[in-house]
Amino acid sequence: MSADFSSRWAWAEVHTGLIQHNVAIVAERVAPAKVWAVVKANAYGHGAIPVAHAALNAGAEGLCVALMDEGVALRRAGITAPILVLSEQPAELSELLVGYELTATVTTTRGVAVLANAASAAGKVARVHVKVDTGMHRVGVAPRETLSLIRFMQSFDSVLLEGVYTHFAVADSPEHPANIEQLRLFNEVLTELAAHSIEPPLVHAANSAAALANPDSRFSMVRLGIAMYGLLPGDGVKELCRGLIPALALKSRVSAVRWIEAGEAVSYGLRRPVNAATLIATVPLGYADGVPRALGETTVGVLLNGVPRQFAGTITMDQLMIDCGSDSSVMVGDEVVLIGRQGEHVVTADEWANATGTIGYEIVCGISSRIGRRYQ
Numbered sequence: 001m002s003a004d005f006s007s008r009w010a011w012a013e014v015h016t017g018l019i020q021h022n023v024a025i026v027a028e029r030v031a032p033a034k035v036w037a038v039v040k041a042n043a044y045g046h047g048a049i050p051v052a053h054a055a056l057n058a059g060a061e062g063l064c065v066a067l068m069d070e071g072v073a074l075r076r077a078g079i080t081a082p083i084l085v086l087s088e089q090p091a092e093l094s095e096l097l098v099g100y101e102l103t104a105t106v107t108t109t110r111g112v113a114v115l116a117n118a119a120s121a122a123g124k125v126a127r128v129h130v131k132v133d134t135g136m137h138r139v140g141v142a143p144r145e146t147l148s149l150i151r152f153m154q155s156f157d158s159v160l161l162e163g164v165y166t167h168f169a170v171a172d173s174p175e176h177p178a179n180i181e182q183l184r185l186f187n188e189v190l191t192e193l194a195a196h197s198i199e200p201p202l203v204h205a206a207n208s209a210a211a212l213a214n215p216d217s218r219f220s221m222v223r224l225g226i227a228m229y230g231l232l233p234g235d236g237v238k239e240l241c242r243g244l245i246p247a248l249a250l251k252s253r254v255s256a257v258r259w260i261e262a263g264e265a266v267s268y269g270l271r272r273p274v275n276a277a278t279l280i281a282t283v284p285l286g287y288a289d290g291v292p293r294a295l296g297e298t299t300v301g302v303l304l305n306g307v308p309r310q311f312a313g314t315i316t317m318d319q320l321m322i323d324c325g326s327d328s329s330v331m332v333g334d335e336v337v338l339i340g341r342q343g344e345h346v347v348t349a350d351e352w353a354n355a356t357g358t359i360g361y362e363i364v365c366g367i368s369s370r371i372g373r374r375y376q
């Protein structure tokens with residue numbers, strides 16, 4: 001028996017065939033624009049390396065990550081596809097960025113200079129994409145400073161401008177006027193660059209929501225994240241996500257059962273006394289595994305023996321309890337589905353998100369490293 005978490009009675013199942021299905025659907029819709037798969041944050045909790053392979057097999061031409069380390073992990077796993085790091089990294093990481101042939105994002109002259117020096121010292125050419133801040137106001141060079149940043153870049157032989165891109169702030173609300181304004185500013189930058197014969201091969205703006213909602217945002221490629229995992233970027237694009245299927249299930253097994261009497265309650269705070277004799281099933285995962293404690297206060301439940309059931313009391317760090325009513329058939333070892341399908345019922349990460357006031361992204365990213373991922 002290994003001493004990792006793989007033998008634990010709580011695990012996530014990631015269906016790479018469904019990742020491929022989702023990538024293929026979006027790839028077909030956005031063609032001729034290419035798809036680059038966003039596998040930051042351990043592929044939104046799904047596992048970066050298997051998801052990267054699945055996405056590339058399904059036709060993605062490149063990968064995007066948030067951190068240099070995430071890119072290095074993919075390279076060490078033997079992945080040779082282009083990998084774009086989505087923001088400018090600390091100067092001291094330049095050598096590694098260049099050494100592992102990661103595509104860097106630059107937004108400042110200092111960022112260009114350190115990368116150029118690192119590449120030149122290594123006898124290499126650093127590939128870069130310039131990110132333009134058209135309104136998200138997180139990272140990026142201002143539109144009016146983009147040309148001069150690229151001009152500065154062109155003074156170094158060791159840096160190659162491969163792409164120019166931007167990022168939308170409200171892509172999940174396609175009707176929001178900010179989308180049009182950001183696109184207008186971005187197109188203005190592209191026109192100005194073209195007037196100076198600067199036409200990088202890769203131009204991109206769209207995340208999942210924009211890629212699905214707005215053909216004008218697709219340019220030469222889209223950065224596909226959440227939709228690849230089969231989750232909704234937001235309610236505003238729900239209809240456009242038809243056909244996408246969630247690729248991750250979160251499962252466990254009943255570890256203990258007991259009857260409690262009318263008037264008794266369960267878990268910290270003893271907050272919800274039962275009205276009648278009730279079977280309580282204990283399930284060995286909790287908020288340290290990524291089941292939000294707040295979920296216990298909602299009507300979202302779990303699936304157990306093909307039946308939706310509610311939490312019986314406060315979700316604890318490592319365990320949670322299920323109210324099985326008068327059902328005496330529930331036994332230790334029975335499978336519990338927290339996210340996924342059991343029989344004819346389904347619970348989704350998006351339902352967890354709606355019930356707890358967050359987004360599906362945060363739910364799947366929050367499934368902790370204590371939960372082993374099993375691939376199918």
Ligand SMILES: *Cc1c(COP(=O)(O)O)cnc(C)c1O
Nearest residue numbers: 038086167207208223224225226
């Ligand atoms: C995370 C991220 C994406 C992917 O967004 P989704 O909504 O998950 O498709 C795209 N671009 C950038 C810059 C990102 O940070």
